[in-house]
């Protein structure tokens with residue numbers, strides 16, 4: 001069985017599971033980023049996102065499900081971005097930056113073809129929007145950004161900061177939490193940051209380590 005089958009999206013893409021859903025999912029280019037989005041990043045992201053939403057006070061199943069699937073699928077469009085650009089070590093040209101940024105629109109378009117997934121599609125499109133309106137692709141601002149996208153944005157940056165990258169050492173959880181606090185009101189929704197800050201550092205540590213061990217996050221997620 002493919003290694004990625006340990007993540008929930010990996011299960012969908014695994015050939016055995018794919019046969020059950022009428023054929024394998026086409027894989028356009030297996031880049032490093034593609035492997036990454038199928039891997040632990042999305043598992044952790046989904047769990048962080050639900051934890052943030054719960055700390056915010058979200059209880060209804062529909063919103064939690066939207067957040068969960070938006071977290072799992074937020075970067076699915078990166079599978080369609082050129083590997084040479086995704087893995088480029090130096091600064092990107094303007095054209096390359098636009099190409100990378102198109103992943104949110106592409107991901108959203110892929111999901112929009114599924115009936116009943118319109119809200120998740122909108123959230124995926126908006127996961128790089130900023131609270132102050134300086135994000136992309138639509139320069140949405142404040143409450144104009146779908147709520148699940150605002151939650152996922154915090155979880156995405158938090159996970160990116162606390163993970164190993166070729167060009168930097170990971171931040172500690174307290175350092176990453178400080179970074180999120182510093183971007184309240186500019187990048188992030190202040191109320192969502194407030195909810196995020198209400199979660200003790202030890203809980204983030206625990207979630208991270210549990211997410212890295214889970215075989216099937218979907219089964220465990222709502223306990224967080």
Ligand SMILES: [Fe+2]
Nearest residue numbers: 074075127128
């Ligand atoms: Fe993204």
